[in-house]
Amino acid sequence: MKVTFNFGSFLSARSVAGDTIMELGQKYNKVWALTADTGGALKQFKKDFPDRYIDTGVAEQNLAGIAAGLALEGNIPFIFGMIPFMVMRACEQNRTAICYQDLPVRFIGTGGGLTSGGGSTHNAMEDISIMKSLVNMTVLSIGDPNMVRDIMLLSMDYPHPLYLRLAQGKQDRMLYEPGKYIYKIGMGLTAREGKDATIIAHGEMVFEALEAANALASEGINTRVVDMYSIKPLDNDLVIKAVKETGNILVLEDHLMDGGLASTVADLFADSGVYPKKFKRLGIPQIYAGFGSGEELRKKYGYDKTAAVAAVKKMLR
Amino acid sequence: MADPKEVKRLQKLAYEMRKKLINLCGSYDGIVHIGGDLSMTDLLIGLYHHGMKVDPTDIKNPKRDRFLLSKGHGAVCMYIAMSLRGYFDYDEIVRTYAQLDSAYGMHPCKLQLPGVECSTGSLGQGLAIAVGMAFSARLKKEAHRVFCMMGDGETCEGEVWEAANTAGSYKLGNLVGIVDRNKQLMTSFDGDYMHLEPYADKWRAFNWNVVEIDGHDMRQIADVLDNLPPVNNNKPTAIIASTTKGKGVHFMENDLGWHAGALSKVDMERAMADIEAGYAKIGGAK
Numbered sequence: 001m002k003v004t005f006n007f008g009s010f011l012s013a014r015s016v017a018g019d020t021i022m023e024l025g026q027k028y029n030k031v032w033a034l035t036a037d038t039g040g041a042l043k044q045f046k047k048d049f050p051d052r053y054i055d056t057g058v059a060e061q062n063l064a065g066i067a068a069g070l071a072l073e074g075n076i077p078f079i080f081g082m083i084p085f086m087v088m089r090a091c092e093q094n095r096t097a098i099c100y101q102d103l104p105v106r107f108i109g110t111g112g113g114l115t116s117g118g119g120s121t122h123n124a125m126e127d128i129s130i131m132k133s134l135v136n137m138t139v140l141s142i143g144d145p146n147m148v149r150d151i152m153l154l155s156m157d158y159p160h161p162l163y164l165r166l167a168q169g170k171q172d173r174m175l176y177e178p179g180k181y182i183y184k185i186g187m188g189l190t191a192r193e194g195k196d197a198t199i200i201a202h203g204e205m206v207f208e209a210l211e212a213a214n215a216l217a218s219e220g221i222n223t224r225v226v227d228m229y230s231i232k233p234l235d236n237d238l239v240i241k242a243v244k245e246t247g248n249i250l251v252l253e254d255h256l257m258d259g260g261l262a263s264t265v266a267d268l269f270a271d272s273g274v275y276p277k278k279f280k281r282l283g284i285p286q287i288y289a290g291f292g293s294g295e296e297l298r299k300k301y302g303y304d305k306t307a308a309v310a311a312v313k314k315m316l317r
Numbered sequence: 318m319a320d321p322k323e324v325k326r327l328q329k330l331a332y333e334m335r336k337k338l339i340n341l342c343g344s345y346d347g348i349v350h351i352g353g354d355l356s357m358t359d360l361l362i363g364l365y366h367h368g369m370k371v372d373p374t375d376i377k378n379p380k381r382d383r384f385l386l387s388k389g390h391g392a393v394c395m396y397i398a399m400s401l402r403g404y405f406d407y408d409e410i411v412r413t414y415a416q417l418d419s420a421y422g423m424h425p426c427k428l429q430l431p432g433v434e435c436s437t438g439s440l441g442q443g444l445a446i447a448v449g450m451a452f453s454a455r456l457k458k459e460a461h462r463v464f465c466m467m468g469d470g471e472t473c474e475g476e477v478w479e480a481a482n483t484a485g486s487y488k489l490g491n492l493v494g495i496v497d498r499n500k501q502l503m504t505s506f507d508g509d510y511m512h513l514e515p516y517a518d519k520w521r522a523f524n525w526n527v528v529e530i531d532g533h534d535m536r537q538i539a540d541v542l543d544n545l546p547p548v549n550n551n552k553p554t555a556i557i558a559s560t561t562k563g564k565g566v567h568f569m570e571n572d573l574g575w576h577a578g579a580l581s582k583v584d585m586e587r588a589m590a591d592i593e594a595g596y597a598k599i600g601g602a603k
Contacts, residue, residue, distance in 0.1 A: 032452075051456050054487075062445045062479030069449020072427075072435060077449075093476070096439045097446055101427055 003146060005177045008207065013145035014041040014169040017108050020152045021078055025049045028156065032070055032077040036060045041080060060085045064093035064105075071103035076156065082116070083109035083124035083165065087131060098161050099136040106155055106162050107131075108148075110169030112141065112203050113254025114284065114301075115294035117168075124165070125284045129259025131163045132232040138185055139232040141165040141202035141261075144175040147229065150183050158185065167204035167254075168294060175206060175227070188235040194224030197248035197312045200239065202228050202261055204294070205252045205303075212252075212308035223312055231261050239265055240274050247277040248315040252308050254298065257283040278315040282307055319539035323367065325601075327535045330401055331362045332596040335565050336589060337397050341411050342578075343585035350423075352575040353468060354394035356499040356560040359533050361398035364464060364495075368542025373403040376432045382461045383450050385435045387443020388468035388497065390577075392425040395433075404432045441474025443467060444494060448480050451492040451553075460548055464493045470502035473511055478523065485524030490550030494525070497532065499562040503576045520555040532558025566591045 003011065018041030024031045025045055032052045033045045036059055046053040056063045060081065067077040079086060086109050087094070098105045109127065116122040132139045138160055142148055148166065155162055162185075166172070181189055191206060192213050201209040206227045213223040224246050226238060243249060251262035262281035269275050282303035289297050298304040335358055342349040365371065369382040386395050393414060400407040405421075413419035420430040424438025434450075437443050447465035454461055471477065484492050498516065500507040507513045517527045526546060530537040541556055562576070563569025566588040569578075580588065 029456075054452065054483075056479065056483050059476075059479035059483070061476040062448075062483060065442055065445025065476065065480060066449035066452065066483065068435075069446040069451075070453050071449075072446070073450050073453035075453055092439060093442060093445070096436075097442050101436050 003178055005174055007175065008173050010171045011145040011174050012170045013142065013148050013166045013172040014110055016145045016148045017041055017080070017152065017166070018044065020149045021045050022048065024152065024156065025052065028076070030075045032075055033080065034063055034067055034077050035080045036063045036085065038081045060090040061093045064090040065097050067105045068093070068097035068101065068103055071098070071105050072101070076104055076106065078106045078108055080108050082111050082122060083127050084122060087124070087127040091130060095134050099134045102136045102160055104159050104161065106152070106164065108164045108166065110166045112165045112167045113294065114289050114297040115168035115204065115254065117293060119291050120288040123289060125256045126259065127165060128231055128255050128261065129263070132264065136160050137232070138162045139165070140185070140229050141231055142229055143167055143172065143203045143206045143227070145172040146174060146176065146178045147183060154183065154185070165203060173204065173207040175210070183229065186230050186233040186235060188226050188228040188230060188238045190224060190238070191227045192223070192225040194222045195246055196222045197250065197315055198224040198226055198242035198246045199250045199252050199308060199312065200226045200228050200242065200261065200265060201252040202231060203254055205254050208298070208305040209252050209308060212305040212312065215305065215309050216312055221312060221316060228261055231264055234264050234268060236268055236272070239268055240272065243274055243276045248312070249276040249279050250308060250311050250315065251281045252303060253283045254294070254303070255283055257281050257285060280311050280315060282311055319536050319543060324536045324539060327362055327367055327539065328596070328599060328601055330366055331359050331535065332592065332601055334358050334362060334397055334401060335592045337407060338394065339566070339580065339585060339588045339592065341393060341397070341414060343580040343582065344411055345414050345579070347415060348577040348579050349393060350390040350577045352501070352562040352569060352577070353388060353391050353497065353499065355564045355566065355569065356532070356562045357391055357394060357466060357497040358564070359535055359538060360466065360495060360497060360558055361394055363535065363538035363542055365398045365402045367539050369464060370461065371402070373399070373432070379459060380461055383434050383447070383463040385443045385447050385463070385465045386425060386437055387465055388440065388471055389424040389437030392423060393421070395425060396421055399432060440468070440471035441476045444477050445480035447492060447494070448484050448489060451484070451489040452487070454491055455489065462491050462493055462545070462548060464495060466495045466497065469496050469498045469500065469507065469513060469516070472496065472513070481520065481523040481525065484553040488551045489553045490546060491548035492553040493545060493556065494553065495556045495558060497560050498557050499560045501562045501571070501573065501576070504573060506573070517557050520557070524552055525555045526550065526552040527555045527557060529557045529559065532560035533564055565595045
């Protein structure tokens with residue numbers, strides 16, 4: 001699919017994933033698409049490759065087990081689903097059937113953070129914390145929808161379990177022109193240069209961070225934005241560089257403030273002994289959020305661009 | 318019907334295996350899941366020594382039958398059945414079982430012990446993994462089967478029935494689920510709290526071909542494995558094997574205290590005598 005790039009305009013990451021799984025399915029006989037009744041993005045795949053499409057109905061634990069069995073036989077199964085059920089309902093299967101045996105299963109989850117619109121049953125605010133605690137699991141969080149394709153392509157040579165956290169999945173902001181960057185597991189990217197402070201974000205919060213940086217620029221504050229799409233393994237060098245060059249670090253994420261990227265970054269400070277001048281985290285507090293859009297909830301719970309602007313200004317005071 | 322000489326050969330192997338299990342249980346300074354080991358001993362001999370196409374010298378052959386031990390706590394039983402087939406050295410199993418750096422753990426680990434198809438131990442997970450392996454074999458048009466051994470207790474887990482539903486829906490004729498139906502959970506008998514009956518009907522309701530056998534009758538075990546439907550059958554097969562937990566050792570049989578345990582020297586001798594007597598009773602000659 002040819003994409004016309006316009007910064008900030010919407011594209012469905014789920015559709016990109018659906019197109020990419022088609023591309024991979026054509027190229028590799030070992031690629032399977034699996035879903036527990038959420039295969040909306042897989043319409044073409046199931047038509048073209050019915051023998052490599054498995055829909056178990058609403059049975060996520062079983063689906064994870066089947067993925068393990070396929071991977072044990074040399075296949076690369078991609079599981080598509082909504083994050084809370086993929087990550088939490090099947091948590092032990094993900095750990096024991098997949099990660100313990102270090103199998104190349106790919107998890108493509110939609111509805112990161114509070115973007116699902118379904119309320120707390122469907123929100124995904126613990127997933128990064130849970131998935132990054134599983135030994136052998138790699139955790140990526142992707143905001144830019146076109147990045148999904150590049151990551152799925154590179155995953156074909158990756159021999160370990162891999163979790164791709166997508167944002168809402170249907171309406172995702174384009175950030176980078178396709179082909180502009182080469183993405184790698186264990187790397188982040190500098191989405192905007194700056195020297196006064198750095199906002200480290202992932203997923204759809206990168207767009208919020210860029211907007212915050214624009215607002216800060218109009219007040220003469222030069223803010224760097226790091227898109228830390230690789231949360232485990234973390235791009236340690238990029239974080240340390242930001243500390244050394246900008247001093248102040250704000251982590252902005254659509255995840256519980258405890259256990260997500262902010263905690264991972266704070267662990268790095270503790271382990272490396274390299275500390276920022278000031279460190280602040282904005283994200284979901286210890287609460288089950290009510291209903292509303294992701295944008296409304298980010299505002300309500302104080303981790304949107306306005307909150308990010310205020311936090312950076314306070315750090316620089 | 319299975320050749321009587323073959324049945325005798327298998328019975329003798331099961332007898333040797335029981336003695337090896339008791340010897341290990343008595344030698345190891347800790348508990349062994351001896352009750353459920355003894356209940357599936359005859360089945361594992363039937364599988365590894367008669368029914369499954371496997372070759373211990375060619376463990377990665379894509380045409381081999383696959384075996385998953387969903388009741389992973391019976392690992393030692395599988396190790397010994399495999400050692401009798403030539404996969405592993407029994408003395409090494411006894412010497413290192415569950416020790417630091419041993420490949421022979423209480424629950425089997427594929428990455429530690431090549432020859433094991435899948436790491437198991439968390440109950441109820443094996444069947445879904447077997448379903449995935451059966452899907453793969455069918456796509457590749459391979460003729461092998463995927464066998465999954467379950468304990469009846471673990472079929473209280475919901476995932477088992479999710480997987481059963483998928484296997485029945487997708488008509489995975491190359492999948493064989495075997496249930497060691499010893500009618501005991503770890504701490505209760507079937508019927509004390511959970512009522513598993515009507516058991517075979519449950520599998521039938523999930524569109525499985527169901528065969529009920531006596532899981533200690535070697536002729537029935539050989540027969541069922543010889544007469545499995547073809548791999549392109551429109552239903553997976555469930556072998557519900559009625560067994561006795563602790564089979565062959567009278568003080569262990571149907572005693573909840575022997576789900577797992579350690580054997581004193583005296584008990585070990587009593588157990589060995591029981592196994593000898595049981596073998597003589599079916600006309601076995603050493």
